[in-house]
Amino acid sequence: MQTEKLKTQSPLVKTKYCFRKISNEVSALTTKNLLIFSHNKHITILLLLCPFLICGYLSYIQYIVDSYASRLCNPSPEEISISKIPKCFNQNCITLGIGLTGGSSEWTDYIIDHISKSSDLIKNKDIKVLTTQNAESFTKYIKENTNTTQIGVILCSNYIPLPTNNYIENLHCQETKGQIYAIIYNFTEVSRNIFDPNLPDPIESKVLAVKLAIDNAILSYQARKQGFQNIIIDAVIQSFPIPPNRFLKGYDAVSMTGPLYFFIPPMFVFGLLVSEIVKEKELKLRNGLSVIGVSATGFWLSWFLVALFFSFMTTNSLIFSGYFFKFALFLKTPYLVLLLLFLTYSMTMMILGFMISTLINSVKLSYTVSYTFLLGGLVLQNFFKSPMLMKLFHVEDLPYWVPWVRLAFCYYPPFNFSKIYADIAATAGSTPNFDEKMWEEGLEYTWDNFFNERTGMLYGNSYRIPSSFESFQNLLLNSLILIVLTWYFDHVVQGNRGRSSPIWFMFTFEYWSLKFDYTFLPRFIRKSYNSPSNLKPNDGILLDGLWKKYPNCKTCAVKPIQLSIEKDECVSIIGHNGAGKTTLLSMLTGLLDPSGGIGYISGFDLTSELDNIHQSIGYCPQFNILWDELTGKEHMWLFAKLRNTPISSRNELIDYKLNEVNLGNAANKAVSTYSGGMKRRLSVAISSIGNPSVIFMDEPTTGMDPITRRQVWKLIHNMKKDRVIVLTTHSMQEAEILSDRIIVMVDGEIKCSGPSLYLKNHYGDGYKVELIHENPEVLWGKLNEKIPLLKLLDISGNSVLLSIPRAEPKVAEEFFKTVELMKIQDWSVQNSSLEEVFMKVTGSLKDL
Structure with a gap:
């Protein structure tokens, strides 16, 4: 047998087996992960x-840094001509505003005309004389009419005040017999490059153009008076060369x-x-x-x-x-x-x-x-x-x-x-x-x-x-x-592997697969360990006092259980929510550590040989072990490889299993597109891969339609040969059809166990007889008077529902003889249902 073969292997053979097993797992799971990412x-x-x-x-x-650095660098600045005064672009703006300190004169008129011709400016439009009173009135006009004059010029035709200076006194134009002027402009409008404070102040080309135009006009005026040829000065401006920025280059x-x-x-x-x-x-x-x-x-x-x-x-x-x-x-x-x-x-x-x-x-x-x-x-x-x-x-x-x-x-x-x-x-x-x-x-x-x-x-x-x-x-x-x-x-950490180890696990004998005889320990220490058992393990399931209590809980989730399940047997566990069904399955599959007791599955100890148990069981949990990104066929391939099924027959096995659960047409579709019932069918198919000796199923047909449920029931029935199947269900019909034995759990304890017929005979209320009569009250009165052991269950309309105790055969014989003599319109007889047995065993019948 497989159990004996695994137990008698030499350490070297076991090591080689473990190496091959891990290699196979790594190959399968790595492929699975890459498939997920590929989808x-x-x-x-x-x-x-x-x-x-x-x-x-x-x-x-x-690129941005290099471009900015190149823009800051300018080894050959461009030459800018200032031969003409640029016009003011605003329609209502005056390009050049003239202020006279003492009225017009010959030379001021000549200056204005010369500037107008040389710079293509129209008098009284581009060039305007704004005031002829004095310098103060011109300044006042500028302040009162902001943003209307591009550049102002004061031509001294009488007297012009100068800024306070210890060396230069205020000038009188007539006394000096010269042409004196002052340029006024808004220097705050001149921008600076805020990104590089090392650059020189920018040059105001408009101001220089005005100065050049006035100087050329004065030179022309003086040359004409002296009889010389007209003199014109041409000028350009150019910034200093800017070297590369050493902090950016x-x-x-x-x-x-x-x-x-x-x-x-x-x-x-x-x-x-x-x-x-x-x-x-x-x-x-x-x-x-x-x-x-x-x-x-x-x-x-x-x-x-x-x-x-x-x-x-x-x-x-x-x-x-x-x-x-x-x-x-x-x-x-x-x-x-x-x-x-x-x-x-x-x-x-x-x-x-x-x-x-x-x-x-x-x-x-x-x-x-x-x-x-x-x-x-x-x-x-x-x-x-x-x-x-x-x-x-x-x-x-x-x-x-x-x-x-x-x-x-x-x-x-x-x-x-x-x-x-x-x-x-x-x-x-x-x-x-x-x-x-x-x-x-x-x-x-x-x-x-x-x-x-x-x-x-x-x-x-x-x-x-x-x-x-x-x-x-x-x-x-x-x-x-x-x-x-x-x-x-x-x-x-709880939840990583299902069952968690103590914080000192690396110091335990079990972790290093070493045996230790706990009988040498003092009694007050030894009581926390399982005592040696005289049980003889079989190829099925054998439990002796297995129990579970969660921390901070006053009662046990599963009370000590004595149970033996042989091969070729399907056992259904039924019970209310919270009865301990899933907890029991979690202990048997290794997801939870038992608090005490002894258990054997396929001949292996539940506490010390869990790895071997995992190799011999199949599992269909309440939750689906499915990845939404993978297809049904990819799931079957993954678990077939993990179970180390032969490569030669793997594809044939996958197709057979998928067809068994009616998923052949959806084999290449992603599981995310499956309905809930389709996912459950796929989980059932997965649980049988690898020919496990024990299969655990936790509510396997949840969410299935009636037709598919029947197909899965047939599949589970066929899977029972040469193996043990343990399933939990809330469907009494499912338990009755599939099970060789039914276990009823209440509050973590097995209340009863046995085949369906045995439970009905032992815990049922007997045979139920429904009689149809014109006057049901009168009928019940006569029957009760003649047969006192009958039990009335219900009277409604023309129907009387009675119970005949199964333990009294003569009562049934007497009942049918009596009924034959009465005018009964119709009647029916049925045995107690499994649901009634369940309600009676769990105590729910008393609450109704």
Whole structure:
């Protein structure tokens, strides 16, 4: 038998078997995970394109910085001609307003005419004499008529006041016999470049054009008076050459901000994997896998391989994107160094995600935690990306608490990532030279740089930065610590595996599969362990005093149970909600630890040989062990592979099982499109894969239509051969049709057990007889008078419902003889129903 074969195997054979089993689990679950991601194409494509998008964004930032730096640089400024006064564009605006201090004169009229002709300005429209009184009245006019005059000019024809000056007194034009003028303009309108305070003040070309026009007019006037040839001065203006900005030229966005942006792609994978793992836990999919024997090692290794696959893909996508955009840091660094950096960091974050997934139980919370890590990490990375901070962190003369802070950060993976990246950027990327106030182009990064520490001076203090190799070792240490924590929390946190282990589980003999004779322990200690049993296990189920009590509960969920189930037997457990049915099944499948008692399934001890039990049982739980993204056929393939069915007959078996539950036409459709009944049928089909010796079914036909329910009943009936089937149900018809034995549970205790007919005969009220008569009250009076042992159940209309005790055969004989003599219109006889038995045993009949 399979049971004896497993127990008599040598340790070497068992080791090889375990290795093959884990390899098979890893292969099946890894394929399942990749299938899920392949069906979520949009998310997967976005995941792989994320590094390219980030590199494109960094390239755009670099382009903006370079463009701005080039605009600030102007080695050959443009020459601007000021030969003409530009017109004011506003229709009501005066281009040139003239103020005279003593009325018009010969030379002022000549000046106005000359400016009008040389600059193509129309007098009394573009050029207007605003006042001829004095300089004060002109200034007053300007203040009272704001924004109407582009530039004002005061021509001195009499007397003009000058600003207070110790060397120059106020001038009288007639006494000096010269042409004196003053230009008035709004200097506050002259803009400054707020982005670079080092640029010189801008030149007001309009003012210079007015000055040149007036000077040319005065020269022309004087030349005409002296009989000389007309003199014209032409002038242009040009700014000083502007050299490149040394704070921007050579700026490297990848070197300076890389840790901030390259932190993001692994975090996308991090959030996605955490949500998927937690979803399997929340929907109890992992519990279902554990029941059929999937080990925790196989489960985590499959996710590790998926994480490695996506980390490798996103890492290479990032590296080749860096090559594509020609980032100097990537081009000057060996590919293997970049691969080690990004892949190791990404895998460390994935393992951190594994650990977090063992501590949370809802997908909604997993999203919150992932976003918190992403946003919080971005804030920290904003500090870690600074090369200056890395130097300050490693200055030798620091307060005593700084090394402790640095040590704490060494256990935070993104810090080690940023530190290694800063080491690479310090050599291969452009870095700022604060002494020269300029950026220096990077050199080739070599393996010597990877193993050598960096030293230098910072503000008069020496610093020593450990080598990148040392930081890489810290990343590996982070991974190892997180692996240990994942392993520990996966055992002790309730809900990860179904059953949790004590916090000291690693110190127990059971964990290391060692035997210990508890009879040598003192009695007050030994009482907490199961006592040796004289039971002889069979190939079915054997329970001796198995019970369960939840913490903080006064009563037992399942009271001590004595039960034996043989092969070729189908047993139905019925009971009210909360009667302990699911708790009993959870103990038998290993999802819950019994509080005491002894149990054997297929000959294996329920407490010490649970792994072997899982290999020999099938399970159809209340919840469906189904992934919405997979098809029905993919589900059958997954469980067939986990059960190690022969490859040669696997496809044929899958098609046969799907057709058995009438799902052949929906085999290639996603389970998310299935109805509730279709999902239950698929779960029933899955439970029988791998030829298990015991199958547990928890309400297998819930949600099915009558026709499909009949088909599944036929399937379950056929599955009973050479195995044990234990099912729970609320359908009395289902229990009666399928079961060889029916168990009624009440408040965690087995109240009765036996075949349907036995329960009806033993607990039923006897035969029920319905009589139809013109006067039912009179009929009942005569029958009760003649046969006192009859029991009246109901009188309604012309119907009388009676009960004949089954224990008194003579009563039945007397009853039928009496009825034959009465005028009965119609009658019927039936046995007690299973529902009545259930109501009577559970005490519900008294409440009605």
